[in-house]
Amino acid sequence: MKILGPLILVGFFCFGIFVLANWSTLTTPATLSFVAFSFEAPLGLLLLGVILVFAAFFVAYVLILRTTMLMDAHRYARELKAQQQLAEKAEASRLSELRSQINHEFVQLREATDKSRTSFSTQIEGVEEALRSLIEETSRSQMAYIGEVEDKLDRSLASPSLEK
Numbered sequence: 009m010k011i012l013g014p015l016i017l018v019g020f021f022c023f024g025i026f027v028l029a030n031w032s033t034l035t036t037p038a039t040l041s042f043v044a045f046s047f048e049a050p051l052g053l054l055l056l057g058v059i060l061v062f063a064a065f066f067v068a069y070v071l072i073l074r075t076t077m078l079m080d081a082h083r084y085a086r087e088l089k090a091q092q093q094l095a096e097k098a099e100a101s102r103l104s105e106l107r108s109q110i111n112h113e114f115v116q117l118r119e120a121t122d123k124s125r126t127s128f129s130t131q132i133e134g135v136e137e138a139l140r141s142l143i144e145e146t147s148r149s150q151m152a153y154i155g156e157v158e159d160k161l162d163r164s165l166a167s168p169s170l171e172k
Contacts, residue, residue, distance in 0.1 A: 025054065 027034065033051025 030052070034056060035050045036052065037048050038051040039046060039048050040051065040054070
């Protein structure tokens with residue numbers, strides 16, 4: 009596209025040189041006949057005028073297309089910026105929602121940990137109490153056995169002395 013502008017300018021320059029070189033031929037009068045009438049005018053100048061009118065229409069058409077393209081590009085850029093801002097807001101919303109959900113999960117995890125710690129402490133206390141009572145019962149049983157053994161020893165030691 010960068011070469012197209014200078015190329016068109018070179019083409020117009022060459023066309024201008026051609027018109028200047030052939031000016032006398034272009035201005036030669038000729039009889040021009042239309043269906044309803046006829047008149048005498050320079051055919052070359054008439055064709056040159058038609059070419060210039062078409063060139064002007066072409067330039068106007070190109071300018072309109074270029075302007076429309078620039079306006080569309082500007083509108084698309086605004087829409088893209090609006091969509092980008094919307095996406096950023098949605099992302100920020102999702103991040104804050106994720107943050108609150110993670111905080112909620114941590115709170116639930118702490119509560120579950122505290123409950124399990126309390127439950128575990130209660131279970132340990134129950135096991136300790138059961139172990140204490142088992143130890144006391146075993147100790148009493150041991151004392152009872154030791155008492156029986158002492159009684160038997162005392163009787164057995166006392167009996168032989170009675171028999172003598």
